[in-house]
Amino acid sequence: xxxxxxxxxxxxxxxxxxxxxxxxxxxxxxxxxxxxxxxxxxxxxxxxxxxxxxxxxxxxxxxxxxxxxxxxxxxxxxxxxxxxxxxxxxxxxxxxxxxxxxxxxxxxxxxxxxxxxxxxxxxxxxxxxxxxxxxxxxxxxxxxxxxxxxxxxxxxxxxxx
Amino acid sequence: xxxxxxxxxxxxxxxxxxxxxxxxxxxxxxxxxxxxxxxxxxxxxxxxxxxxxxxxxxxxxxxxxxxxxxxxxxxxxxxxxxxxxxxxxxxxxxxxxxxxxxxxxxxxxxxxxxxxxxxxxxxxxxxxxxxxxxxxxxxxxxxxxxxxxxxxxxxxxxxxxxxxxxxxxxxxxxxxxxxxxxxxxxxxxxxxxxxxxxxxxxxxxxxxxxxxxxxxxxxxxxxxxxxxxxxxxxxxxxxxxxxxxxxxxxxxxxxxxxxxxxx
Ligand SMILES: Cc1cc2nc3c(=O)[nH]c(=O)nc-3n(C[C@H](O)[C@H](O)[C@H](O)COP(=O)(O)OP(=O)(O)OC[C@H]3O[C@@H](n4cnc5c(N)ncnc54)[C@H](O)[C@@H]3O)c2cc1C
Ligand code: FES
Ligand code: FES
Numbered sequence: 516x517x518x519x520x521x522x523x524x525x526x527x528x529x530x531x532x533x534x535x536x537x538x539x540x541x542x543x544x545x546x547x548x549x550x551x552x553x554x555x556x557x558x559x560x561x562x563x564x565x566x567x568x569x570x571x572x573x574x575x576x577x578x579x580x581x582x583x584x585x586x587x588x589x590x591x592x593x594x595x596x597x598x599x600x601x602x603x604x605x606x607x608x609x610x611x612x613x614x615x616x617x618x619x620x621x622x623x624x625x626x627x628x629x630x631x632x633x634x635x636x637x638x639x640x641x642x643x644x645x646x647x648x649x650x651x652x653x654x655x656x657x658x659x660x661x662x663x664x665x666x667x668x669x670x671x672x673x674x675x676x
Numbered sequence: 677x678x679x680x681x682x683x684x685x686x687x688x689x690x691x692x693x694x695x696x697x698x699x700x701x702x703x704x705x706x707x708x709x710x711x712x713x714x715x716x717x718x719x720x721x722x723x724x725x726x727x728x729x730x731x732x733x734x735x736x737x738x739x740x741x742x743x744x745x746x747x748x749x750x751x752x753x754x755x756x757x758x759x760x761x762x763x764x765x766x767x768x769x770x771x772x773x774x775x776x777x778x779x780x781x782x783x784x785x786x787x788x789x790x791x792x793x794x795x796x797x798x799x800x801x802x803x804x805x806x807x808x809x810x811x812x813x814x815x816x817x818x819x820x821x822x823x824x825x826x827x828x829x830x831x832x833x834x835x836x837x838x839x840x841x842x843x844x845x846x847x848x849x850x851x852x853x854x855x856x857x858x859x860x861x862x863x864x865x866x867x868x869x870x871x872x873x874x875x876x877x878x879x880x881x882x883x884x885x886x887x888x889x890x891x892x893x894x895x896x897x898x899x900x901x902x903x904x905x906x907x908x909x910x911x912x913x914x915x916x917x918x919x920x921x922x923x924x925x926x927x928x929x930x931x932x933x934x935x936x937x938x939x
Contacts, residue, residue: 517682534682534723535713558711561776570752570779576710577780578703580682581725628775646856647774 521582523548524592532579538572539563541579542589550590550620554649561648564621564628565589571628573647590620593627603627603665610670612661614652621648626662635666638673677713684725688732688835692810694724695831702726702833704785705750707777726784732835737761742806743841747784747834754783764845764938768799768863771849773856784834790882792823792913793857795849797883802845802863802874806838813838823882842867844897846938848930850877852917859918860926862886864934866897873931878912878923889931897939899932 520529523546530545542548542565554562556575563575566588593601600608603626613619622645629636629644636644641659650658656673664670685691694700701720703709705727712718726732732748735757743762745754755770755778772778772786772795786796787807800807800816807814809832819827828834842865852859858877865872871893873886892901907927914920 534680535677537710556714558707558777561774564776571776572779573776576706578682578706578710578723578725580684581703581706581727583684625775644775647776 517580519579519583521585521587523587524589528587534578534580536579537575538565538567538577538579538582538587539574541582542574542587545579548589548591552617552620554617554621559647559649560618561621561625561645562618564624564648566624566628569628569631571625588624588627590623593623603630603662606661606665607658610657610661610664612653612658618648618650618652622650622658626665629662630666635668636662638663678716678719680713680720681722682725683722684728686728686730688729688810688833691724691726691729691833692831694722695833697722700724700831702788704748704782704788705780706785707773707781708785708789708791726782726833732784732833735761738838741841743839744808744836745783745839746836747787748782751778751781751783751786762839762841762845764842764847764863764865765799765803765839768795768847768849771795771847783837787819787834787837788826788828790820790824790826791857792879792882793852793855793859793861793877794883795847795858795861795876798847798858798861798863798874798876799839800837800874801883801885802847802865802872803839803842804865804867804872805840807834808836808838809833810835817885820883823880825882840867842872844938846934848934848937850926850930852877854917860923860930862927862930862934864893864931864938866893866938870894871897873934875907875927875931878907878927880911880913886927886931893935897935899936902928902931902935 516531552562554560700722703723703725726748732746751769758766845865847863849861850859861876873889909920909924912920912923
């Protein structure tokens, strides 16, 4: 076992891990932060997306020890301390961007990464960016709409489905 | 995954030394290797991460005009960092997988793996790149040796890749929608002294140069110049996603599209 230390949602976090421990296992099992989900464990679904040093990554395809010294952001750090949802989360709620919610942590983290680089993405850009995030429930339409709305764009032209 | 030790050296020399250990293996972005380890298809005793090796990071233009990219540079970094110097290469890197894969996956890892449907092998072969390792420089024409096979020796690291920058180039990828790899991808490049056309995704031998098309395009770099040419379906990959004949057909279509887009 090796000690790994990183910053998770602004707070120092450390624990003993094996070489093979995945970042997602460290978050979920060592730190008990189960907001980050494992949908496929084969790098396809994006339910496990977190940010490492500001970049979206699939935490099921990264070793915990690779995140030594890194700044990690997870879904748990998105809402304010008093539970107030951030703009993206509130837009997902408002526009019904989730049904079962399993994919939502990854969707929200991917959306946050997109909006950081591209504050006013087009519908096509959003759909393209979410290629690595699978949702089995919503048909994506309302997810795209929520992200458009979160970026402050008019969504009235996008028909409700 | 079986158990393994993890080490993250800071220099190429340290990485090479660490890779000398019995059953040690390099770890690039892990986007291929970690899924492989999960399936227990590999059993290294030590993984030597290259992500901390500063000299394998980044993109730079050499005095001779070649673009040099560190072996541990991610696809996302190439997609944004090569836009001004080699736009066709930047666009290719930006089409690999999805954003999260591009934030981890590396040039060296992709070339070392040499997946028959991967994008970078087409760019390296189509540009006539040179693969620089810790011991030697390997021309792309000698580097790719068939599906998942390269000229790399045990423990040899892709430190950087030198890309000659063509006058015009383009990569056209027909995406296999389930894997997001190339069903067929064609990289066409026009240089002052000739044309190179590299095809990925199609052949059972992995990435290859379509020399008939290169010759025709050298006299006229237009889509029409190759309308009558075809590749032999024999030797193409045939699977549930597409037959051999379908892939052979796509090679011509994607080459014409690449030439049209590059002109
Ligand atoms: C969902 C998904 C979609 C993808 N889509 C595409 C696609 O469309 N096109 C495409 O081209 N690829 C695609 N990939 C593959 C991706 O580009 C990988 O990142 C790449 O193939 C391997 O690079 P890596 O840095 O992750 O290497 P790793 O997975 O870390 O390593 C792969 C192999 O290379 C060796 N290695 C790593 N770095 C070096 C080095 N510098 N020198 C020598 N050996 C090294 C390792 O030992 C291992 O054997 C996809 C992957 C996923 C998960
Ligand atoms: S759990 Fe990581 S991509 Fe599906
Ligand atoms: S809301 Fe159920 S998987 Fe997306």
